[in-house]
Amino acid sequence: MAIVEELQALQRDALSAIAGAGASDELERVRVRVLGKSGSLTAYLRSMKDVPKEQRAEVGKTLNQVRNVVEGALADKKRVLEDAELTAEIDAGAVDVTLPGRAQQVGTRHLISRITDEISDIFLGLGYNVVAGNEIETDYYNFEALNTPADHPARGMQDTFYVVDRSGDKAAVRGESDVLLRTQTSGVQAHVMEAQKPPIYIIAPGKVYRRDVADPSHLPQFNQVEGLVVDEGITFGDLKGTLEYFVKQMFGEDRKTRLRPHYFPFTEPSCEADISCGICGGEGCRFCKGTGWVEVLGAGLVDPNVFAYAGIDPERYSGFAFGMGVERIACLKYNIPDLRMLLEGDMRFLRQF
Ligand code: PHE
Numbered sequence: 336m337a338i339v340e341e342l343q344a345l346q347r348d349a350l351s352a353i354a355g356a357g358a359s360d361e362l363e364r365v366r367v368r369v370l371g372k373s374g375s376l377t378a379y380l381r382s383m384k385d386v387p388k389e390q391r392a393e394v395g396k397t398l399n400q401v402r403n404v405v406e407g408a409l410a411d412k413k414r415v416l417e418d419a420e421l422t423a424e425i426d427a428g429a430v431d432v433t434l435p436g437r438a439q440q441v442g443t444r445h446l447i448s449r450i451t452d453e454i455s456d457i458f459l460g461l462g463y464n465v466v467a468g469n470e471i472e473t474d475y476y477n478f479e480a481l482n483t484p485a486d487h488p489a490r491g492m493q494d495t496f497y498v499v500d501r502s503g504d505k506a507a508v509r510g511e512s513d514v515l516l517r518t519q520t521s522g523v524q525a526h527v528m529e530a531q532k533p534p535i536y537i538i539a540p541g542k543v544y545r546r547d548v549a550d551p552s553h554l555p556q557f558n559q560v561e562g563l564v565v566d567e568g569i570t571f572g573d574l575k576g577t578l579e580y581f582v583k584q585m586f587g588e589d590r591k592t593r594l595r596p597h598y599f600p601f602t603e604p605s606c607e608a609d610i611s612c613g614i615c616g617g618e619g620c621r622f623c624k625g626t627g628w629v630e631v632l633g634a635g636l637v638d639p640n641v642f643a644y645a646g647i648d649p650e651r652y653s654g655f656a657f658g659m660g661v662e663r664i665a666c667l668k669y670n671i672p673d674l675r676m677l678l679e680g681d682m683r684f685l686r687q688f
Pocket residue numbers: 518519520521561562599602633634635656657658659
């Protein structure tokens with residue numbers, strides 16, 4: 336067979352192999368077989384020098400034509416196969432653009448943070464400073480310096496979380512004092528009076544801890560805002576006026592306040608403040624247990640013994656202190672029946688505030 340016919344046969348074979356290739360890797364194998372280093376057409380190109388002179392022009396022309404035809408067919412087929420493969424890949428990972436999107440929920444500050452700020456703002460407006468305290472506290476500041484005798488029930492293991500070292504012993508840091516999670520923000524009073532000279536007008540918001548099981552009215556961790564005023568000539572009337580002002584700012588002008596005698600180790604006299612029930616307006620309902628009043632905070636005049644611990648002269652200075660539960664204020668303001676709702680992170684609940 337003349338070379339030209341051999342080349343035409345080679346072209347036919349190559350074109351049918353190209354047409355039959357079903358995937359790009361298969362097509363690549365055809366290309367290598369024909370046009371690769373040791374491909375069939377390459378062999379002809381290499382042996383041009385052996386072709387007799389008089390045939391060279393014709394053979395050369397045919398060779399070029401065959402090569403162009405095969406290369407063109409390869410390129411066309413390659414595009415077709417790659418398109419098909421891309422389409423298949425897109426279909427396989429298909430995104431259903433008609434599906435509804437997933438809405439991103441926008442967060443807001445938690446109700447407890449907002450109420451804490453609201454309380455702080457009311458007292459900032461009266462010229463108080465905000466101070467931070469320690470959540471991990473010593474027995475001394477949480478109890479002793481607050482005139483809480485060693486046998487006071489509040490010091491019992493049932494109320495206080497003690498911080499223990501690995502051996503299970505209570506960790507002692509200050510003499511015989513124990514380390515604990517503060518049960519009240521009142522310890523900040525002792526720190527401030529130790530560090531600052533009167534006049535003192537401060538509030539101290541923060542978390543406190545008690546060994547309580549969570550139920551509608553108890554949480555093992557909750558938030559308090561402590562208040563302390565020490566100055567010359569401070570009377571119970573100042574305390575009363577301050578609390579009444581606070582209640583009206585927080586709950587509205589129509590809320591009444593009453594003070595009931597109570598006991599706290601670090602204040603004398605001590606009281607609890609009640610406000611008229613927001614649900615029945617003071618008529619008496621289930622929420623206020625028929626009394627028309629709900630308790631909001633504890634307060635009193637600073638006990639002279641507490642001044643003595645801090646080295647403040649009780650003859651010259653007097654003061655008052657108060658402490659309120661932030662969760663309780665939130666519940667009273669928004670009529671929330673169960674403290675635990677504040678902790679559950681349920682957006683349907685939290686979004687209302
Ligand atoms: N620390 C008291 C409590 O947790 C509240 C309080 C604070 C009472 C300041 C009087 C003065 O119950």
